[in-house]
Amino acid sequence: MDELRYVSGLLSPALGAECVKFGSCEEIRLRKGGRLAFCKNGRQYYSAVTVNEEDLIHAVRAFTRNSFHTYMPYVKKGFIPFEGGIRIGVAARGNPEKDDGLSVSDITSLNVRLPKSEKVVPLEIFSRFPPDKSALVYSPPGGGKTTFLRELFPLLTEEPYEKKVCVVDSRGELTYGQGGNADVLFLEDKAEGVFKAIRSLSPDVIILDEIGLDEDTKYITDAKNAGAELICSSHGSSAGTLMKRANVKRLIDQGVFETFIGIGEQNGRRTYEITPKRDFV
Amino acid sequence: MKIIGIVLLTVAPLIYGLRSAKTVRDEVRFFGCAAEFARHLQKCVEYENRDTNGIIDSFSCSDETFGKLLENLRNNGYYCEFPETIPISAEYKKALGEFFSMIGKVSRKELCDSARYYSDLFGSEYEKIKKAAPDKYKSRIVIGLAVGAMLAILFI
Numbered sequence: 001m002d003e004l005r006y007v008s009g010l011l012s013p014a015l016g017a018e019c020v021k022f023g024s025c026e027e028i029r030l031r032k033g034g035r036l037a038f039c040k041n042g043r044q045y046y047s048a049v050t051v052n053e054e055d056l057i058h059a060v061r062a063f064t065r066n067s068f069h070t071y072m073p074y075v076k077k078g079f080i081p082f083e084g085g086i087r088i089g090v091a092a093r094g095n096p097e098k099d100d101g102l103s104v105s106d107i108t109s110l111n112v113r114l115p116k117s118e119k120v121v122p123l124e125i126f127s128r129f130p131p132d133k134s135a136l137v138y139s140p141p142g143g144g145k146t147t148f149l150r151e152l153f154p155l156l157t158e159e160p161y162e163k164k165v166c167v168v169d170s171r172g173e174l175t176y177g178q179g180g181n182a183d184v185l186f187l188e189d190k191a192e193g194v195f196k197a198i199r200s201l202s203p204d205v206i207i208l209d210e211i212g213l214d215e216d217t218k219y220i221t222d223a224k225n226a227g228a229e230l231i232c233s234s235h236g237s238s239a240g241t242l243m244k245r246a247n248v249k250r251l252i253d254q255g256v257f258e259t260f261i262g263i264g265e266q267n268g269r270r271t272y273e274i275t276p277k278r279d280f281v
Numbered sequence: 282m283k284i285i286g287i288v289l290l291t292v293a294p295l296i297y298g299l300r301s302a303k304t305v306r307d308e309v310r311f312f313g314c315a316a317e318f319a320r321h322l323q324k325c326v327e328y329e330n331r332d333t334n335g336i337i338d339s340f341s342c343s344d345e346t347f348g349k350l351l352e353n354l355r356n357n358g359y360y361c362e363f364p365e366t367i368p369i370s371a372e373y374k375k376a377l378g379e380f381f382s383m384i385g386k387v388s389r390k391e392l393c394d395s396a397r398y399y400s401d402l403f404g405s406e407y408e409k410i411k412k413a414a415p416d417k418y419k420s421r422i423v424i425g426l427a428v429g430a431m432l433a434i435l436f437i
Contacts, residue, residue, distance in 0.1 A: 057386060066355065066385035067332035069392045104386040 003086055003114045004028075010062035012055045018047045031109040032056050041268065053105065060104050063088055068104050074171075074187070076102055081172035081187055085115030087146075113142075120144065121151045125272045129259040132161045132205055134229045136252070138236035139263035144270055145233035146173050146209055148263060152231065153207045157181035166203035166228075168193035174209055182207075191219045198226050208232040217250050224256050238262065239280060252280070283436075291433040298425015302418045307346070307368040309407065309414050314347040315377060316403035323396035326389055333384055354381055376402060 007028065008019035018036050019028060027039035036047040063080050064071040071080055080088040089111035092102055121144075129135065131152060137145045150173075156163045157180065165182040168190055169175045175184045183201050185193040190208060197203050206223055211232045220230055236242030239262065243249050251257065260280050262273040321340055325331040337355045342348040346367060367374055380399040383392065 061385040064385065065332045065334040066337075067334065068385050068387065069326055069389040070330050070332045072388060103388065 003084060006084070007086060007112055007114065010059065012058045014049055015051065015055055015059075018049050022047065026114060028112040028114070029109065030056055030059055030112070032107075034109070042265075056107055056110065057104055059110055060107055063110075072102060075107070077171075079171050083176060085173075085176055087113040087115075087171075087173050089113070116147070119151055120147050120270070121272075125274075126152060126155055128272075129261065129274050129276075131231075132156055132163050132229060133258040134224065134256055135231045135259040135261060136242075136248075136257040137231070137233040137261045137263065138242050139233075140237045141235055143263045143265070145235075145263060148261070149207055149209055149231065149233055150174050153182055153205075154180050156205055163204040164202060165205045165207065166197040166201050167207040168197060169209070171209065174207065191215055194219045194223050198223055198228060203228050205229045205231060210234065211251075212245055212248055214247055217247050220251055220256060221254060224254075230256065232257075236262075237264075239275070287433060287436045290436065291429040294428035294432065295422075295425045298422045298428075301425070302421040304368055305410075305414050305417045305421065307344070309411050310344040311347050311368050312373075312403050312407035312410060314342050314344040316400055316407050318342070318347070318351065319380065319396045319400035319403060322384075323393050323400060326396065327393045330389060350377075350381075354384065373403075373406065 004019060004024060008016040010016075011019065011030075015030070015036055019038075022038050022045070025038040025040040025045075029037040029039065029044075030051045031037070032051060032053055034051060036049050036051050038045045038047070060068060060075075060080075063082060064075075068075070074081055075090050075092065078090050080090060082088050090107055091109040091111075093106045093108055137148050139145050153165050153167055153174070155161070156165045165179075166185065167174050167179050167182050168185045168188055169177075169179075170188060170190045170193065172187050175182070175186065177184065177186050183197070183203065185196060188196070190211070194206060194208070197206055206228050208220070208230060209232075211220065212234050220232070223230055234242065234245070234248050236245065236248070239260065242260075243252065255277065258277050260275045260277070262275070264271045264273065318340055322333070322336055325336045325339075334355050337351050340351065342351060346364075350363065350367070363374060363378060367377075369377070376399065380395065383395050387395070
């Protein structure tokens with residue numbers, strides 16, 4: 001609720017008031033020309049207030065600390081790094097005419113995801129697989145992969161594992177800039193971050209969120225061959241759909257991951273399906 | 282009663298003159314700050330790509346009115362309003378409004394170009410009014426004094 005109040009204070013007065021009126025939720029969605037929407041327990045609720053361009057510009061200015069110029073490289077990648085675990089996704093119209101690629105009025109919607117204040121993953125889940133070995137966490141979008149990694153990596157730095165953990169936090173969602181006993185490459189490009197980690201931080205384990213691009217396969221294989229364990233996450237609703245993603249399949253075929261953790265949902269509760277490499281697919 | 286009336290009539294133009302002279306000083310200080318802020322913003326963005334709120338925090342402003350405007354911009358962004366008390370002409374108020382409305386909305390290059398433009402605009406106005414300020418300042422006090430003295434003579 002505190003995060004909700006904080007975010008509502010950053011929105012234009014009309015939208016802020018609607019947020020406070022709605023109360024606690026998981027996501028606030030601002031779509032240009034659409035009605036302000038809230039997501040709660042997997043359902044979307046619409047407010048009577050319509051989001052106009054001024055509301056959206058006001059929100060972008062507030063979320064970027066009046067600094068679209070500083071945050072533009074991140075906005076182009078589809079997000080705005082923000083504090084306190086609040087995640088802001090951006091959808092924008094492509095603007096190839098412009099040298100810098102994007103202007104604030106090209107932004108068509110914002111998705112503000114509010115963090116859960118308490119720990120979500122039951123501790124016993126982490127005892128059901130060797131958490132310091134390479135693993136791939138998968139779930140549909142918004143399924144809890146980032147939360148899983150966020151709660152896993154601090155454990156690895158402590159007893160009994162006491163590993164040197166390096167978090168390549170390319171979107172600032174895993175650590176919010178502070179990794180405790182882990183080394184954090186904050187808002188660093190993933191390929192560049194893994195390269196830097198291997199070269200200068202001698203990590204036992206590297207944590208990476210949302211892999212799946214063509215370029216990911218190369219540096220992940222390199223890091224694995226260099227002797228680091230990689231715990232990564234990727235979108236995929238099941239083992240079958242995961243194997244349909246060519247780049248992820250390539251990594252799986254190369255034997256990069258020891259364990260696969262599928263996060264699902266049943267009766268409103270999260271489920272964790274843990275599969276060792278030999279039994280996967 | 283008559284004496285009190287004469288004193289009041291004499292002092293009032295003088296006070297008006299002093300207030301009017303203060304406006305001249307405020308205007309100089311305000312333009313100085315506006316030009317300095319635009320220059321500071323341009324440098325911080327061009328060389329370090331720093332965020333605006335950080336730039337505002339690190340900017341020491343000698344003019345209270347301009348300082349309040351920056352605080353308002355920092356906290357309210359798009360809904361930042363200009364109070365009526367700003368000691369500049371409507372033309373420059375409009376220019377300042379345009380400058381502030383660009384902050385936080387445009388690319389690095391556009392912001393630098395715009396900051397450079399407004400730094401020059403406010404800077405040249407600052408130089409102009411700073412040069413004319415001592416005479417203007419003196420003349421407003423002298424006029425206030427003269428009118429006061431004239432009224433005093435008339436009533437005596």
